[in-house]
Amino acid sequence: MSDPVIAPKSERPAKPQKGGFFSNLLFNIIVPVVILTKFSGETALGPVWSIVVALTFPIAYGLWEMRLTGKVNGFSILGVVSVLLTGGISLLQLDPKYIAIKEAAIPGMIGLVVIVSQKSHRSIVKMMIFNDQIIEINKVHDALAQHGNEKLFEQRMNIVTYLVASSFFLSSALNYILAKIVLQSPPGTTEFSEELGKMTALSYPVIVIPSMIVLVIAISFLFMQLKKLTKLPLEELMVDTGSKSDD
Numbered sequence: 384m385s386d387p388v389i390a391p392k393s394e395r396p397a398k399p400q401k402g403g404f405f406s407n408l409l410f411n412i413i414v415p416v417v418i419l420t421k422f423s424g425e426t427a428l429g430p431v432w433s434i435v436v437a438l439t440f441p442i443a444y445g446l447w448e449m450r451l452t453g454k455v456n457g458f459s460i461l462g463v464v465s466v467l468l469t470g471g472i473s474l475l476q477l478d479p480k481y482i483a484i485k486e487a488a489i490p491g492m493i494g495l496v497v498i499v500s501q502k503s504h505r506s507i508v509k510m511m512i513f514n515d516q517i518i519e520i521n522k523v524h525d526a527l528a529q530h531g532n533e534k535l536f537e538q539r540m541n542i543v544t545y546l547v548a549s550s551f552f553l554s555s556a557l558n559y560i561l562a563k564i565v566l567q568s569p570p571g572t573t574e575f576s577e578e579l580g581k582m583t584a585l586s587y588p589v590i591v592i593p594s595m596i597v598l599v600i601a602i603s604f605l606f607m608q609l610k611k612l613t614k615l616p617l618e619e620l621m622v623d624t625g626s627k628s629d630d
Contacts (some may be wrong), residue, residue, distance in 0.1 A: 494555065
């Protein structure tokens, strides 16, 4: 009996790739911050062109990542729209309060969509953290049915949904406060461009870290409830990514 033929790795379908953490940090934070803070003077790019050049990097990176993955990612689209709005408000020299409103509105809207989608077949929370890329969904549902915990699990998922939504609402509030504190100069000036760079630089430690802490709490709560309601070890409920990559 002949051995089964195993296709070489080069012939296997390639998985869609996406940009890494450091690429994301470089093009969305570091490069724009350097341009806005170091090249916005009249002897360099100037306040207007520094904004144009700085915002080109996150926009181009977002579009490149969507093309690389071959998928239209809603969050990526929102990111590109957010950057375009920031650029438009800055270049039109509108009151900085509109940037603060925009900074608060986008994560706030995402939080509302998270809550509303929970009752639909396209729950954002389930797509984000309760999906077959992370969890053995069929095994979870079988175990829940066996112990009669389906309704209880849905109640717990509602709690997870509100926790995830609260991370976006927290981001919304912190976005607004940060923009109101940092953006003090009129648009079209070198000072405003530098403040925009400062706000971008502060966004990760001030906004992302607290929001990620809330998100980690939500994920930890979900895993704890999965283990409790299925009566199975967490290791049995998680997808073995190592064995899948070897298939």
